[in-house]
Amino acid sequence: MKVKCATQIFSQRVSSTMMFLSSKNLIDPSANDTAKICLFFDKLFDSLNGSFDGVIDGKIYRTSIKKNSPHHALWAERLQVLSTMKFVNKNGKTCVVPTIENWMKTIRGFQKLFKTLYNYGIRSLLPRHVNQDSVECFFGAARSVSSSDPSCHAFASAYKTLLLNNLMSFNSPGSNCEDIVEASLTSYRNLIIKDPNDMNVVQNNCNITVDLPVTIFNVPMGINILRENVHTYIAGYILKKTKQKLI
Template structure:
């Protein structure tokens, strides 16, 4: 895999494009390869007297590591299901979410605080762990609001005492809601995400810079605590920190290049996952193509795929990317600023 990544970076660089980031999931194979690249880069930085950081260098290109945010947020949720989150002396519990969800289920009519939640979002044995939307609907601003509202009462409708950690859990949920927003912004307009200032593109005056610094401090102090009371820092927390620092360095890089807007939404693995979704969907449903089939499907999609599509069943959002080349480019000739057809 290390050799393949190196070849890809060299191939991209040879086109005149400048690779600046490497997006990946948290798989063990990727982690091992990244560790090898980081050790080589750190050795080179020390010998050169340069400042060390989490970035890697491949064939003269400095690449900032960005772990796919949907994978990161699912990693946090999956650990939270069976462990408490400890921040300082404050404890957050998944059971708080379950309690408030159950209370909300007893609400009659249209007055529910959490109408979009169901058992597949909250209940341990029923959660669809691969669905990103199920994860972010729980770790959301609305759920944090519901927990804070419930914390104002001493007992629920059945006379049971309300958990004393509701406000802590609400704060933790709100942190990850904002964190996920901050790495998913693309628009510069307020009208698309009212009240969600971090769900926008990064600019010199945007709130991202202050929030990211604060988030790094909180994540460094955050621990997961299992049922036996043992504390641990799970990989997803460490990789969130790596991703935030990478975005900070990328902003500095773009700013130096006089690029005034950075859209974090485009730093993820959605494009490749959408492509794999098209491969699997091709010729009815081919979930496990061999190399020969994959190569032929790739060639077909290279032509027909100029008409890009996104299936709602894909486990990622439409990447909204436009191809550099379009099919009509093959049949048009640019001459004197005018387009002439053959």
């Protein structure tokens, strides 16, 4: 299930609509409890996905985390409530589901993260930027040019290919993450060109003289050899796809 679908259901609008309809007896009055749980998770989602420094659309929790922001009181309250939640199956028995425990770990992680960053002089934190979308897109792109289970050598080759092709696509198709619009942190020049100072150090410290007979063979490669290799590769690819369909 995609996160965006869950956030559309556990939202303030759904909660308000259900509360209004239940108060007018247009739906079952017990829907009021469902509305409360929707609002419960709506505020929790907002507190962990703030991307603005100020309040927008009345969402006081969808803002940056600061020392005196309301996030801390909300998290303390949510931890108490989550610790009492349980999942019950259709037979009325309690079942173990990692969702609640993972929620509590996420909240405690943000509490620890903000405390650590605050000690280093960072006074504001946008929690929406703390995600694994970039890593997910990178590994998805690496698998697209290599395989689903690449070796270390294949992964290194895939990384070089993506680097030279500017990652071809910044996003991983079908992944559960937002589109990445940020540019690279460093330019290709800094990654490819060596530091002249390092080269000078190597040249100054290393004085190696080699006096060995060297024979260089120039093996010409005609266009026909390249064409044959291309034809062989394409034929193998078509044969592989045809074999999969026949099986």
